[in-house]
Amino acid sequence: MRPVHLTIEAKHSSARAGVLHTPHGDILTPAFVPVATKADIKGIESAKFPALGVQTLIANTYHLYLSGLEAVEKGGGVAKFMNWNGPTMTDSGGFQVFSLGSGFGKKVSKFSGEVSPEEAVSVFDEDLATAHGKLAIIDDEGVSFTSHLDGSLHRFTPERSVEIQHRLGADIFFAFDQCTAPTDTYEFQKDAMERTHAWAKRSLSAHRQNFDANTKQGIYGIGQGGQFDDLRRESARTIGDMGFDGFGLGGSFSRKYGDHSLQSALAMLTELPEGMPVHGLGVGEPEDILLGAEHGVDTFDCVTPTRNGRNGGLYTKKGKIQIPNAEHQYDYSPIDEGCECPTCQNHTRAYVHHLFRTREILGPILASMHNVYFLTKLCSDIRESILNGQFEQFKEGFLNKYQG
RNA sequence: UCCGCGAUAGCUCAAUGGUAGAGCAGCUCCCUGUUAAGGAGUUGGUUCCAGGUUCGAGUCCUGGUCGCGGAG
Numbered sequence: 001m002r003p004v005h006l007t008i009e010a011k012h013s014s015a016r017a018g019v020l021h022t023p024h025g026d027i028l029t030p031a032f033v034p035v036a037t038k039a040d041i042k043g044i045e046s047a048k049f050p051a052l053g054v055q056t057l058i059a060n061t062y063h064l065y066l067s068g069l070e071a072v073e074k075g076g077g078v079a080k081f082m083n084w085n086g087p088t089m090t091d092s093g094g095f096q097v098f099s100l101g102s103g104f105g106k107k108v109s110k111f112s113g114e115v116s117p118e119e120a121v122s123v124f125d126e127d128l129a130t131a132h133g134k135l136a137i138i139d140d141e142g143v144s145f146t147s148h149l150d151g152s153l154h155r156f157t158p159e160r161s162v163e164i165q166h167r168l169g170a171d172i173f174f175a176f177d178q179c180t181a182p183t184d185t186y187e188f189q190k191d192a193m194e195r196t197h198a199w200a201k202r203s204l205s206a207h208r209q210n211f212d213a214n215t216k217q218g219i220y221g222i223g224q225g226g227q228f229d230d231l232r233r234e235s236a237r238t239i240g241d242m243g244f245d246g247f248g249l250g251g252s253f254s255r256k257y258g259d260h261s262l263q264s265a266l267a268m269l270t271e272l273p274e275g276m277p278v279h280g281l282g283v284g285e286p287e288d289i290l291l292g293a294e295h296g297v298d299t300f301d302c303v304t305p306t307r308n309g310r311n312g313g314l315y316t317k318k319g320k321i322q323i324p325n326a327e328h329q330y331d332y333s334p335i336d337e338g339c340e341c342p343t344c345q346n347h348t349r350a351y352v353h354h355l356f357r358t359r360e361i362l363g364p365i366l367a368s369m370h371n372v373y374f375l376t377k378l379c380s381d382i383r384e385s386i387l388n389g390q391f392e393q394f395k396e397g398f399l400n401k402y403q404g
Numbered sequence: 405u406c407c408g409c410g411a412u413a414g415c416u417c418a419a420u421g422g423u424a425g426a427g428c429a430g431c432u433c434c435c436u437g438u439u440a441a442g443g444a445g446u447u448g449g450u451u452c453c454a455g456g457u458u459c460g461a462g463u464c465c466u467g468g469u470c471g472c473g474g475a476g
Contacts, residue, residue, distance in 0.1 A: 035437075035438065037438055038438090042438080042440095042441090043441085058437075060437080060438080063438085063439090091437050092437085093437095094437080095437045096437085096438085096439090099437090099438090099439095147439095148439045149439080174437080177437095179437075222437085248437075249437090250437075251437090252436075252437080253436055253437095254435080254436050255435095255436075256434095256435090256436095262436090279437090280436095280437090281436095281437035282436050282437040283436065283437085284436050284437095285436060288436070300436095301436095301437060302436050302437080303435085303436070303437085303438045303440090304435075304436055306438080307435060307436090307438060307440065307442080308434095308435065310440080310441050310442080311434085311435070311440080311441075311442060311443085312441095313434085313435075322432080322433080325431080325432075326430085326431070326432095356441095359441075361441070363441085364441050365441095
C-alpha cells in the first residue's frame, strides 16, 4: 500500500467524501489546506490548528529552499519543525519560479544555457513583477531563476525539486511543473503542458528511486493545459497514467482571468483513474471550493483566508465583509453569527475593527483564524452533506446566503 | 506693554500676484499552488477675521484676533 491513498466513503454524483490516509494521520475530505509557505500559516501557531479545524497544511519548496532549508531539515522536517504532529504537504516551487520571475516575454529557450536575458521567459502575471530585476529562464531541463530576496542565481530541475521536497519531508508533495497564466495562447499552453509532462515523469522517477522517501511520502503529478479543454483532458490522461499517488489541478484560478480556467481544469477529473486523490492548487474562494468538490476535488489549498484576513477581508455566511470599514465601529456582534471559531467565540466586530484601525497585530491574527476556520468548516459541511446525500441542497443553501 | 514670527484640508506642510496642492488620516474597493500586516481608487478648503491696492490677492498694504518666541 502506498503511504498516501484515498478511501472513498460516499459519492454524490461526482462529489465524494473520503479519508486521505497519510503517514502522519488521516485527512477527512473534502478538506481545506491552509498555505504555510515558510513553515507557518501566517499569524497562526500550530497549537491553534485543532480549534480551527486544520487537518493539514502546505509549505513551499521555493521559499524554504531560499531560506531555512537546513534548519527545517535538521529540525525533523516541516511538520516536526513546526511542532505539528499531523499531515503536511509541500508545493514543488514550480508556481513560484514562474510567478516571481520577471522576464515577461513569451519565448521559451529550447536549449539550456543559450538564452539571453532579452529572450528570457516568464510566464505568469505581469502584475506580480517588481523592479528588482528578476528573471526566470525556462529550458527543457529546468528553470534558472533569481532569488527575490537577494537577486542570486539559482536553478531548479524536477530532480532538484524532488530532492528538496524529500528533505522537507512532507507526507504529500508535488511534481515540478511549468505553471502558465490562463491568458496564454494555445501554443504556449501546449508547450508548457508537454514540458510539464516530461518533468512529471522525471519527478516521479526521482522519487521512486529514493527507497526511503518513497515509503514515507506520496507524490502528486500536476496537470496543466490552461483554459483549453482538449489540452486539459490530454494532460489528465497522461499524468493520470504515470503512476502518481495523486493529482493536482495546475494553473491559476483568479477571477480576474474569467471563470473558465477552473471549469476547464475540472474537466480533467473524468479522465483520471477512479479513486486517485485530487488536489486543487490555489482553489480557495467558497464558490470555487463548492464547484471543485462537486466535481470530485478532495483537497484545496489557498492563501485566501490568511491573505484576506491580514488585509481586513473576512468571510461570513452572508458574504465577505471589510472589517476596517466604518460600519463595524460600534458593532458588538461576532464576525459571523453562529460561528464557532475562537475569534467569534470571544470577540466582537467592533473589537477586531478597532485592532485593524490601530494597526495592532492581533487584528490580522484574529481575522486569519476566523477565515481559516470558515473554510475548513465549509469543507467539513460539504463532507457531511455528501455523506448524507444532501450535497445539492447544501450547496444551494450556502450560495443563496453567501451571494444573496 | 513692545519687537519678531506664524495662521492654507482632520493633522503636518506646499503653492514668482494668475485654475489652492501633497503626504498622512478619513471613506471605499481589490486580493485564488503568498516577494503581500499588501495594493488601488477617492472625499475633504469662506486659505484666521474686516477692510484696502490690483484686471486678478493664499501671496502686497492697514487694522484686528489667536498662537509661538524674545525683550521688559
